[in-house]
Amino acid sequence: MATAQKLSAIINGVMVGDLFSTIEAIKSRSAIAKFKYRVHNQWAGAGQNKSTVDTFYGAGQEQARHKPFVIEADEPAILLGKDMAANPTEHLLHALAACLTTSMVYHAAARGIEIEEVESSLEGDIDLHGFLGLNRNVRKGFQGIRVNFKIKANVPDEQLQEIVQLGMGYSPVFDSVTNGVPVSVKAQRL
């Protein structure tokens, strides 16, 4: 593909020219690559709580949303909740699925690879002996997560696997979940 065509192209819904402009902008001014994402969470009794997602910091300044997004959490009845929303561990699986998918289609777009459809099914194992403190040898978190992608794209088999590797290779949530993140926690009185 000639460069002029490439830069005006929309591939996988991504404005490829804008993607390369972002890359060039970061190359010329490194500090704009630093982002800070935020949520504010409020408890609503038992397993119910909700997060509000609004501003973030990026490209050298505070960034506003046109409207805040609200994300709810609850637990199913079997885990003493009211089953009004997905539970926190399911939200983690959503974050992972969403990030692998977006990373895959953005990086494929940058390489001129067109993708028609992407679906994924994720399953993760948790043993409640951990959460309930019944066995110190059982971890509290996921013991393992399996991701199965189904991809529709007019590419040879080896490129299908390459597309998936782009997701795994560049996804911020995949890196965070597989390699771990330092988390500091403080508390004060309300």
Next chain:
Amino acid sequence: MATAQKLSAIINGVMVGDLFSTIEAIKSRSAIAKFKYRVHNQWAGAGQNKSTVDTFYGAGQEQARHKPFVIEADEPAILLGKDMAANPTEHLLHALAACLTTSMVYHAAARGIEIEEVESSLEGDIDLHGFLGLNRNVRKGFQGIRVNFKIKANVPDEQLQEIVQLGMGYSPVFDSVTNGVPVSVKAQRL
């Protein structure tokens, strides 16, 4: 608190008797502690996709929801999205906030500690040099996450810190995010 009172109590919205019944049930039949959580995600172009959360496996059998929950993801315009929903990294922060909060209030309930209000603000740092593949020494994922809790409870200062430690000590998402999880990824044609 006498045992009979304790078991009929609702503390922090949690039926304490049901919590202890769950613990006793797991002690007598270990296999019911094994849970499998799932999401199914579908791409909708560029940074947009949504996860459907429905069944899970737990307490020795498949568990249905009365209705599936749908969770959306998108990217802000500055990251070439349509800004219709929180982005994947913000969903990860929500999962972490929600799980720390629920773990804290459940484990406090089991100890008879009443909590009136809980709020938390989370912020995490990402450097796009990682995601965009511009610098191999910069990680793709969160470099660090800061969690600030505000808690209203009629307890002495040291117990306020103990409450927060319960969240960190038992939360499945906190364990997953801080210590990492093995994630396997497969792909096939749709």
